Amino acid sequence: MTLHELGQKHETDKWDHSHTFMGESYLHIYERYLEPLRGMRLNFLELGVRNGNSLRMWKEYFPHARIFGVDFNAQCKQHEEDRIEILIASQDDESQLGSLADSAGGFDIILDDASHINHLTHASFQILFPRLKSHGFYIMEDLGMSWVDYSEHADDPAYMEGVLKTHQERGISIHNDREDLEKLFRKLLFDMDMNRGDVHYLHFWSKIAVMKKGA
Ligand SMILES: C[S@@+](CC[C@H](N)C(=O)[O-])C[C@H]1O[C@@H](n2cnc3c(N)ncnc32)[C@H](O)[C@@H]1O
Numbered sequence: 445m446t447l448h449e450l451g452q453k454h455e456t457d458k459w460d461h462s463h464t465f466m467g468e469s470y471l472h473i474y475e476r477y478l479e480p481l482r483g484m485r486l487n488f489l490e491l492g493v494r495n496g497n498s499l500r501m502w503k504e505y506f507p508h509a510r511i512f513g514v515d516f517n518a519q520c521k522q523h524e525e526d527r528i529e530i531l532i533a534s535q536d537d538e539s540q541l542g543s544l545a546d547s548a549g550g551f552d553i554i555l556d557d558a559s560h561i562n563h564l565t566h567a568s569f570q571i572l573f574p575r576l577k578s579h580g581f582y583i584m585e586d587l588g589m590s591w592v593d594y595s596e597h598a599d600d601p602a603y604m605e606g607v608l609k610t611h612q613e614r615g616i617s618i619h620n621d622r623e624d625l626e627k628l629f630r631k632l633l634f635d636m637d638m639n640r641g642d643v644h645y646l647h648f649w650s651k652i653a654v655m656k657k658g659a
Contacts, residue, residue, distance in 0.1 A: 465650035492558035496523025
């Protein structure tokens with residue numbers, strides 16, 4: 445099955461109308477990059493577990509991979525199973541994410557689908573990109589919702605859940621501004637232009653950034 449089909453089978457939302465642009469869902473886009481890695485033994489990390497659906501999709505897509513999930517909501521631990529390991533931690537917890545990466549031996553693919561709060565997305569990138577293996581992929585999802593600082597509540601799963609529900613029900617997003625992240629992207633692009641750093645390429649799609657690490 446294709447990744448898109450597996451997303452439907454496992455009832456993720458990564459293929460639905462709001463995650464599709466010009467006929468391509470997030471999963472069509474991810475498959476362009478990830479299909480060649482499908483049969484490999486690799487470590488896949490997704491930030492943001494919720495109901496575990498996407499982790500089960502990745503497990504089936506990568507039959508020889510270890511799938512790691514991180515979520516600050518302790519209830520997510522229930523989604524652990526063979527080849528799926530879940531760490532309960534905030535996505536900006538350097539000590540816990542560092543230990544996870546060390547025990548896994550680094551990651552081949554990292555996907556950030558957690559808070560979508562800019563400074564936390566940025567913090568995860570700073571912590572985890574160095575722990576991404578050479579030729580690995582780092583993907584940021586849902587950039588169309590790049591929320592500005594909710595830091596005073598950002599460690600509170602109940603609050604975040606409430607914020608998400610309220611805003612989704614009302615059909616609006618929290619103050620949405622990619623500027624903080626664009627500073628990061630500009631810095632990465634500048635380094636690439638200067639032939640330095642270890643980002644090989646940085647691709648933008650609707651609501652998605654895909655970065656590939658060099659050798
Ligand atoms: C969009 S859902 C993840 C959906 C899942 N990846 C999927 O596709 O099925 C976002 C998740 O991020 C978690 N989250 C929000 N803020 C977080 C933070 N600061 N650290 C870790 N997890 C966080 C929420 O608890 C929620 O489960």
